[in-house]
Amino acid sequence: MDLTQEVKKRVLEGEMDLVGVTSPESLKDAPEGRRPADILPTAKSVVVAAVHVLDSVYDLPYTRYEYTNQFFILNSMLNSMAFKVSRYLESQGYRTLPIPAAYPRVNKEIFGILSHRHAAVQAGLGEMALNNLLTTPQFGSRIRLVSIVTEAALEADPPFEENLCLKTRTECQLACVKNCPVLAISEEGLIDKTKCLHYQEQIMPWSAAELRCGVCIASCPIGENKWKIPAGSRAQKVVEMKELWTGAKW
Ligand code: SF4
Ligand code: SF4
Incomplete structure (x- = not known):
């Protein structure tokens, strides 16, 4: 080999x-x-x-x-x-x-x-x-x-060239953009990393744990994704869960 x-x-x-x-x-x-x-x-x-x-x-x-x-x-x-x-x-x-x-x-x-x-x-x-x-x-x-x-000279693979995301946008209805709780992703595909990180580190710590968000990932239907979050369907649920876990109104 x-x-x-x-x-x-x-x-x-x-x-x-x-x-x-x-x-x-x-x-x-x-x-x-x-x-x-x-x-x-x-x-x-x-x-x-x-x-x-x-x-x-x-x-x-x-x-x-x-x-x-x-x-x-x-x-x-x-x-x-x-x-x-x-x-x-x-x-x-x-x-x-x-x-x-x-x-x-x-x-x-x-x-x-x-x-x-x-x-x-x-x-x-x-x-x-x-x-x-x-x-x-x-x-x-x-x-x-x-x-x-x-330093090892390994054989390179060809770069990836399909347009998976572009082909899926009619199906997904830009769910990653619409479901982000702080609107950190623009329709043009720009991401405000500061907003995203601020949400995860400053707003979302509903407990002592350093929680991760992942809503944009969970929203995307590419690959088999049984539990995907359709555009706009879970926003109210996120608020309810915050209230349940923190005992506070948001
Ligand atoms: S991880 Fe959450 S806050 Fe960050 S871009 Fe994705 S949906 Fe938005
Ligand atoms: S949800 Fe997935 S397929 Fe749809 S725009 Fe976002 S990254 Fe692309």
Whole structure:
């Protein structure tokens, strides 16, 4: 088995659902400091892996605590797999850096040192949809991502080229835009990350837990999504659940 296949096999054995490879050149237009070569100057490949979050936890807002729980559990799984594959590549003589699934943020800005989403598009996993998230044919945006930057010259996959989101907009009625509790997503596909984060960290802490929102993800019908939230259908329910959990009127 060649090295590319061996790496992909190890990724999938780490309980991942999707894996692809791209080259550092495909990400050369990323902002300075966030390109693979800025992280590892001798990089020759970027491996991207995705794990599918349980569909059941997207029956939001009822399932918000378990959705949040999985967010952190899956980040650990992704980081653990990336560490093991990096250790294997290092044992073969290649400097290799796992890029964390979520943190650290750079200079308190709301993005990481390498965009897993952009790398995943180039590695053929999916597209950037209107919700600004990596959206896959198999699981929509109900995934978490991690990347590995390595000196190993692996065979790159073709970039993803379908227009899943555009083809689905008549069906979804822009549910991700309409259902966002703070209207952080515009119809043009711009996202106000500050608003989104403020909602999750300042407004939504209905308990001591650091809750995650995920309504835009749960709203998207791409991939089989049994518990999707149709446009406008759950907004009142979110308010009721807040009142139930906090004992306060909102
Ligand atoms: S996670 Fe929630 S607040 Fe953030 S963009 Fe999606 S729906 Fe809006
Ligand atoms: S809900 Fe509709 S507009 Fe939003 S990402 Fe999904 S398909 Fe695109």
